[in-house]
Amino acid sequence: MGYPVHPQYWRAWRPRVLARAINVRRTVGLLLLCVLPTLAAAELRVFTCEPEWAALAKEIGGELVTTYSATTALQDPHYIQARPSLIARVRRADLVVCSGAGLEIGWLPALLQKANNRKVMPGRDGYFEASRYVLRAGQTDNVDRSQGDIHPEGNPHIQTNPHNVAAVASALGDRMALIDADNSETYRENLDEFLVRWRAAIRVWEERAEPLSGARAITHHKSWVYLEQWLGIEEVANLEAVPGVPPTATHLGKLTSQFSDGGADFIVRSAYQDARASEWLSERVGIEAIVLPLTVGGTDRAQDLFSMFDDIIARLLDAHADK
Amino acid sequence: MRFRLRIGVAVVGALLSGAALAQETEIELLRAEVEQLRADYDARIVELERRLAVAEQNANAASYAVQSDAAAQQAPVSRSTGAAAYNPSIGVIFQGQVWQHENDPEGYAVQGTPFGGEAGPFSEGLSLGETELIFNANVDDKFSAWLTAALAIEDGEAVAEIEEAFVETTALPAGLGAKFGRFFSGIGYLNSKHAHTWDFADQPLPYQAFLADQYADNGLQVRWLAPTSLFFEMGAEVFQGSGYPAGGSANSGFGSYSLFANIGGDAGTGGSWLAGVSYLDAEAVERASGDEDEPFLFSGDSTLTSAHFVWKWAPDGNWKQRNLVFQSELFWRNDDGNFELPVSSVLAYDADQEGWYAQAVYQPVPRWRFGARIDGLSGDSPGASFEGTPLALRSNDPRRYSLMTDWSNSEFSRLRLQFIRDEAGPEDANQWGIQYIHSIGAHGAHAF
Numbered sequence: 001m002g003y004p005v006h007p008q009y010w011r012a013w014r015p016r017v018l019a020r021a022i023n024v025r026r027t028v029g030l031l032l033l034c035v036l037p038t039l040a041a042a043e044l045r046v047f048t049c050e051p052e053w054a055a056l057a058k059e060i061g062g063e064l065v066t067t068y069s070a071t072t073a074l075q076d077p078h079y080i081q082a083r084p085s086l087i088a089r090v091r092r093a094d095l096v097v098c099s100g101a102g103l104e105i106g107w108l109p110a111l112l113q114k115a116n117n118r119k120v121m122p123g124r125d126g127y128f129e130a131s132r133y134v135l136r137a138g139q140t141d142n143v144d145r146s147q148g149d150i151h152p153e154g155n156p157h158i159q160t161n162p163h164n165v166a167a168v169a170s171a172l173g174d175r176m177a178l179i180d181a182d183n184s185e186t187y188r189e190n191l192d193e194f195l196v197r198w199r200a201a202i203r204v205w206e207e208r209a210e211p212l213s214g215a216r217a218i219t220h221h222k223s224w225v226y227l228e229q230w231l232g233i234e235e236v237a238n239l240e241a242v243p244g245v246p247p248t249a250t251h252l253g254k255l256t257s258q259f260s261d262g263g264a265d266f267i268v269r270s271a272y273q274d275a276r277a278s279e280w281l282s283e284r285v286g287i288e289a290i291v292l293p294l295t296v297g298g299t300d301r302a303q304d305l306f307s308m309f310d311d312i313i314a315r316l317l318d319a320h321a322d323k
Numbered sequence: 324m325r326f327r328l329r330i331g332v333a334v335v336g337a338l339l340s341g342a343a344l345a346q347e348t349e350i351e352l353l354r355a356e357v358e359q360l361r362a363d364y365d366a367r368i369v370e371l372e373r374r375l376a377v378a379e380q381n382a383n384a385a386s387y388a389v390q391s392d393a394a395a396q397q398a399p400v401s402r403s404t405g406a407a408a409y410n411p412s413i414g415v416i417f418q419g420q421v422w423q424h425e426n427d428p429e430g431y432a433v434q435g436t437p438f439g440g441e442a443g444p445f446s447e448g449l450s451l452g453e454t455e456l457i458f459n460a461n462v463d464d465k466f467s468a469w470l471t472a473a474l475a476i477e478d479g480e481a482v483a484e485i486e487e488a489f490v491e492t493t494a495l496p497a498g499l500g501a502k503f504g505r506f507f508s509g510i511g512y513l514n515s516k517h518a519h520t521w522d523f524a525d526q527p528l529p530y531q532a533f534l535a536d537q538y539a540d541n542g543l544q545v546r547w548l549a550p551t552s553l554f555f556e557m558g559a560e561v562f563q564g565s566g567y568p569a570g571g572s573a574n575s576g577f578g579s580y581s582l583f584a585n586i587g588g589d590a591g592t593g594g595s596w597l598a599g600v601s602y603l604d605a606e607a608v609e610r611a612s613g614d615e616d617e618p619f620l621f622s623g624d625s626t627l628t629s630a631h632f633v634w635k636w637a638p639d640g641n642w643k644q645r646n647l648v649f650q651s652e653l654f655w656r657n658d659d660g661n662f663e664l665p666v667s668s669v670l671a672y673d674a675d676q677e678g679w680y681a682q683a684v685y686q687p688v689p690r691w692r693f694g695a696r697i698d699g700l701s702g703d704s705p706g707a708s709f710e711g712t713p714l715a716l717r718s719n720d721p722r723r724y725s726l727m728t729d730w731s732n733s734e735f736s737r738l739r740l741q742f743i744r745d746e747a748g749p750e751d752a753n754q755w756g757i758q759y760i761h762s763i764g765a766h767g768a769h770a771f
Contacts, residue, residue, distance in 0.1 A: 084554030084587025
């Protein structure tokens with residue numbers, strides 16, 4: 001039983017109560033008006049582990065998708081904290097796009113386990129591993145960790161060969177069309193249009209990069225094997241003695257004597273790798289140390305996938321010409 | 324006069340250097356302009372070449388398309404990658420240590436809060452820690468399963484213990500998740516963390532005193548994650564009530580329950596944080612603590628409320644080079660029931676106790692980390708009837724100060740040196756330890 005309300009008071013209250021009820025209804029209506037369009041035009045939410053896949057999803061999805069990359073070009077994607085903000089992002093994602101091949105093994109499973117989003121669990125349509133759609137270098141059944149942090153599934157840094165990007169684009173376009181069937185036409189059109197531009201760009205890059213064939217590179221980590229395969233660059237050494245273990249003084253000392261008379265054209269690192277090792281070696285052996293964008297955002301110029309490869313080749317040519 | 328001359332010289336000098344500076348700035352500006360022009364020019368050439376290539380391509384059919392996709396053609400969808408390559412994925416974690424104590428750790432006890440289970444200082448000298456065997460895999464499209472078995476040697480005999488053995492759902496709707504079986508409760512921050520991921524060799528005092536290091540039990544957990552950009556998670560658990568601080572599977576085998584909530588997010592490009600509260604209500608029937616051979620038996624209700632805050636930071640969020648972690652937890656415990664002491668009869672007991680710790684761990688360069696921790700307990704006196712028993716409070720609040728440094732050659736190996744200034748035990752004393760943690764096989768991802 002509530003408090004007894006005297007009729008007199010009730011009459012006095014009624015109009016105000018009614019007015020409030022109307023107000024509430026209006027407010028709810030307004031809210032619905034605000035929410036409904038966004039529901040109707042619900043964008044496909046794409047969560048990617050690396051910026052290059054966010055850029056690719058944007059090329060294919062255009063206005064239909066919102067993308068979020070878990071990492072930036074300044075972060076080593078092997079070592080990421082399974083942060084609360086990322087779990088919250090995965091919770092609301094329609095599609096998770098990652099390189100795979102063990103690159104994100106230290107954090108992605110923890111995100112997926114905590115995010116309680118069945119749409120994007122491995123094996124579902126909402127889970128996409130880019131490296132499954134290309135021929136991976138260095139696959140092995142015989143992994144011994146004395147050789148370092150080697151992925152048995154092969155080298156995961158597949159985005160450095162634009163042909164790989166094309167293969168992933170086709171698969172990703174199909175996947176986006178599958179998940180968001182209402183817009184499948186648009187995804188396929190965008191994909192076709194992207195591939196036309198991409199193939200044309202590849203021809204230009206390949207023409208420009210001809211002088212690089214046969215060039216010799218020292219790289220910080222084995223991040224560039226696909227680029228090297230593509231352009232015919234020879235990888236003569238790594239700054240890491242074994243993959244995943246930071247460069248040691250002993251190993252750098254060895255490299256100094258090995259390359260004291262040249263023997264390489266450039267020392268390559270990406271934005272997130274410590275500059276000290278490559279600069280130290282560069283100073284001693286007189287081989288130019290350069291930063292290449294391993295992903296979108298890796299240099300000022302690398303603002304999308306096209307400018308990323310433009311910049312990779314421009315920087316390599318620069319260093320090659322300076323020699 | 325001379326003074327004025329000096330000023331004059333100084334002024335002229337300043338003007339000259341100013342002029343030189345201006346000239347240099349101009350050169351810089353011109354250089355930048357040339358650079359800019361070159362970049363623009365490059366970009367335009369690239370754009371033109373690209374348009375030409377597209378035009379050419381359109382002109383002579385799709386011959387190039389076929390050629391360029393050749394790479395993709397020869398790479399059909401390959402075998403599944405990641406941990407699923409092994410089914411189940413198997414990992415082994417090796418741990419061991421050597422400790423040097425100023426006082427014999429055999430008689431160690433914190434007056435007022437006798438420890439349960441295996442909590443307490445490491446034994447003197449060389450010893451082998453728990454060797455963890457970890458198996459996990461998806462069961463099918465709706466469940467995954469996890470087993471952590473701990474192998475240890477106790478009094479010369481090999482002992483196998485099931486640390487965790489649970490099944491977890493992977494396909495519940497609406498942000499729900501559940502797990503059932505044996506697992507570490509989701510209360511607090513450190514409670515669900517495996518020993519090999521701890522930043523110090525031992526747990527902070529409140530965990531040792533109130534949870535016998537970690538609360539693991541057999542039961543069911545349900546979690547819900549809100550669909551918001553701010554991380555917000557709520558969970559509830561019900562347990563059999565067999566693990567400390569519960570005991571004796573009270574209440575027909577539904578001896579304890581817990582509630583927890585966490586929020587978290589990012590702070591700037593390099594920072595992230597997590598904060599949470601939790602509550603555990605555990606019923607105990609003849610729960611043993613203190614001396615192993617002549618334990619104190621507690622029967623009654625034990626509640627534990629806790630709050631935690633964790634902040635992690637790395638420059639630009641690039642964890643590998645440098646990072647900093649700060650974390651702190653507060654605990655409030657109430658034990659209400661009775662204690663059966665070996666020497667006297669059953670005594671009614673109702674006391675509140677608090678525990679806390681704060682720690683910071685910094686990695687200045689890859690592979691090396693340095694940490695400091697302070698932990699302590701405090702509480703109300705359980706009453707005059709406990710005078711002279713191990714349940715009477717210590718004259719001053721128990722407190723410890725710890726320092727650690729560890730070196731990790733890779734993700735899979737770690738050597739740690741730790742120092743503890745212990746002002747919690749029978750006498751204030753120093754402890755030194757070296758610990759190793761190595762893992763082989765599949766190594767699961769670590770939670771935040």
